Amino acid sequence: MSSWFERALRLAWLAAPLLLAGCGDLATPDPERGRHAFRGPLRTTRIILPADDAQFMGPGAELLNRNCLACHSPTMIVHQPRLTPSQWRDIVEKMRKAYHAPIADEDIPELVQHLVSSRR
Amino acid sequence: MDRLDSLLASRLARRRLLALGSLAGGGAIAAAATPSTVRLMLAQGAEDRPIAADFAGKKAMIVQRNRPPLLETPMEVFDRGVFTPNDQFYVRWHWADIPLEVDAQKFRLEIGGHVRQALSLGLDELLRMPRLSYAAVNQCSGNSRAFFQPRVPGAQWAHGAMGNALWEGVSLRTVLDRVGIAPGATAVRFGGMDRPLTDVDPFDKSLSLDHARDGEVMIAFAMNGEQLPMLNGFPLRLVVPGWYSTYWVKALDRIEVLAAPDTNYWMAKAYQVPTAGDANVTPGSKDFPTAPISAMVPRSWITSVASGTSVPFRPHLPVRGIAMGGDCGVSRVELSIDGGQRWMDAALGPDEGRYGFRRFASTVPVPAPGPRTLLSRCTNSAGRTQQMTPNWNPGGYMRGCVEMTHVILV
Numbered sequence: 001m002s003s004w005f006e007r008a009l010r011l012a013w014l015a016a017p018l019l020l021a022g023c024g025d026l027a028t029p030d031p032e033r034g035r036h037a038f039r040g041p042l043r044t045t046r047i048i049l050p051a052d053d054a055q056f057m058g059p060g061a062e063l064l065n066r067n068c069l070a071c072h073s074p075t076m077i078v079h080q081p082r083l084t085p086s087q088w089r090d091i092v093e094k095m096r097k098a099y100h101a102p103i104a105d106e107d108i109p110e111l112v113q114h115l116v117s118s119r120r
Numbered sequence: 121m122d123r124l125d126s127l128l129a130s131r132l133a134r135r136r137l138l139a140l141g142s143l144a145g146g147g148a149i150a151a152a153a154t155p156s157t158v159r160l161m162l163a164q165g166a167e168d169r170p171i172a173a174d175f176a177g178k179k180a181m182i183v184q185r186n187r188p189p190l191l192e193t194p195m196e197v198f199d200r201g202v203f204t205p206n207d208q209f210y211v212r213w214h215w216a217d218i219p220l221e222v223d224a225q226k227f228r229l230e231i232g233g234h235v236r237q238a239l240s241l242g243l244d245e246l247l248r249m250p251r252l253s254y255a256a257v258n259q260c261s262g263n264s265r266a267f268f269q270p271r272v273p274g275a276q277w278a279h280g281a282m283g284n285a286l287w288e289g290v291s292l293r294t295v296l297d298r299v300g301i302a303p304g305a306t307a308v309r310f311g312g313m314d315r316p317l318t319d320v321d322p323f324d325k326s327l328s329l330d331h332a333r334d335g336e337v338m339i340a341f342a343m344n345g346e347q348l349p350m351l352n353g354f355p356l357r358l359v360v361p362g363w364y365s366t367y368w369v370k371a372l373d374r375i376e377v378l379a380a381p382d383t384n385y386w387m388a389k390a391y392q393v394p395t396a397g398d399a400n401v402t403p404g405s406k407d408f409p410t411a412p413i414s415a416m417v418p419r420s421w422i423t424s425v426a427s428g429t430s431v432p433f434r435p436h437l438p439v440r441g442i443a444m445g446g447d448c449g450v451s452r453v454e455l456s457i458d459g460g461q462r463w464m465d466a467a468l469g470p471d472e473g474r475y476g477f478r479r480f481a482s483t484v485p486v487p488a489p490g491p492r493t494l495l496s497r498c499t500n501s502a503g504r505t506q507q508m509t510p511n512w513n514p515g516g517y518m519r520g521c522v523e524m525t526h527v528i529l530v
């Protein structure tokens with residue numbers, strides 16, 4: 001005995017070529033497809049990045065701005081998931097030890113506290 | 121409440137904006153109002169991210185971080201074809217100091233270290249050397265990190281830290297043969313023009329000598345028939361097909377043959393994954409054996425419908441998407457609408473190369489309107505199939521499980 005699902009599956013298989021041809025999903029050439037070789041010379045290129053003057057405001061702003069924003073924008077912090085104080089402390093330690101971020105020992109507890117509340 | 125309900129509920133209940141003052145305490149940031157946002161359905165519900173089209177050479181991209189840029193490709197781009205256009209190809213830089221200007225006449229690629237004759241190559245010379253080209257997926261090691269549960273810190277990518285391009289360049293082997301490998305060499309290290317602001321190891325990556333000489337690893341000067349966008353590594357980037365993007369060094373300007381294992385931070389400490397299968401450990405684990413991340417695993421995504429949306433009910437729902445085999449081809453993609461109890465084969469699109477994306481499509485029989493969870497499952501040509509259970513590791517690396525697309529058919 002076959003279930004509705006198996007019957008539907010068989011029907012779908014019979015109908016699949018027609019339906020696929022109809023919506024053209026796999027038959028349409030890819031718009032970006034190109035096997036042509038790169039012909040040009042490589043051209044001198046210069047870009048300008050969008051201005052990034054975003055800063056933290058409110059409690060802890062001075063500490064966060066001074067310790068974090070030299071290397072990256074605030075979005076790196078505010079897009080993190082909610083992390084525990086211990087996770088934020090590990091991140092601050094990684095910034096210090098692995099990336100030599102000049103964060104003073106005495107700043108760490110307060111910094112961690114503000115990082116935690118940044119994602120409350 | 122099942123997962124779909126909780127996703128929808130949180131979507132309605134919580135609108136997390138980046139706008140001024142909407143975040144508590146130090147979280148508030150002062151900036152120009154973001155022009156628009158995109159809603160990503162992540163592990164714990166919906167989160168909004170800015171969308172911007174003002175990065176050089178890029179159309180609308182999801183801004184995970186402004187500086188240095190982490191720009192994610194919106195999912196709908198992958199629905200248009202297997203090749204990801206250069207102007208929406210994702211961007212990921214580590215260091216604050218990234219190359220913004222390159223003089224094509226003055227640029228040199230230096231090849232040295234444990235070699236017979238060091239070499240300095242200009243771009244014109246490189247363009248005159250024998251070429252190769254192939255399609256290959258470039259995927260960040262942490263692609264889909266925001267779906268890890270429990271969540272882990274790092275760039276909170278959804279699924280768009282990946283792209284497939286037709287890469288063109290010179291085989292690394294050709295260049296290594298020119299310099300001649302000295303006896304005792306074991307590895308080859310690659311570095312680019314991005315620089316840290318502090319006195320730490322530059323972002324250098326290395327491959328074993330055998331891998332570097334496999335004939336496929338490429339010094340690429342073109343993607344999709346054009347020179348690389350500056351933000352994707354102009355003028356040269358290493359292409360390591362089948363391996364995660366951390367090895368695809370951008371703005372490549374030095375190659376060093378090593379006679380000893382590479383102990384630099386980016387090989388010895390960063391980008392480490394558990395050696396356990398699927399790079400999977402129990403959440404919270406700390407002491408476990410690790411190894412540098414390497415080959416990619418099979419993955420697939422339904423692209424014709426976005427998770428968390430409603431679509432008109434049809435008894436035969438057209439479903440399409442893209443799949444990748446990892447470090448080999450795609451041999452099969454299956455679909456399910458019942459949480460993975462029953463699977464049906466999807467038709468595969470043209471094979472554009474085993475390292476690239478491959479399209480799949482089918483029409484899935486749906487008995488009635490209502491909420492459904494659509495799944496796709498890829499089996500690669502080595503016989504490896506995506507698992508239902510997500511992996512977990514503290515770095516948020518190598519996600520490869522079957523992804524769920526929650527839709528309501530109305």
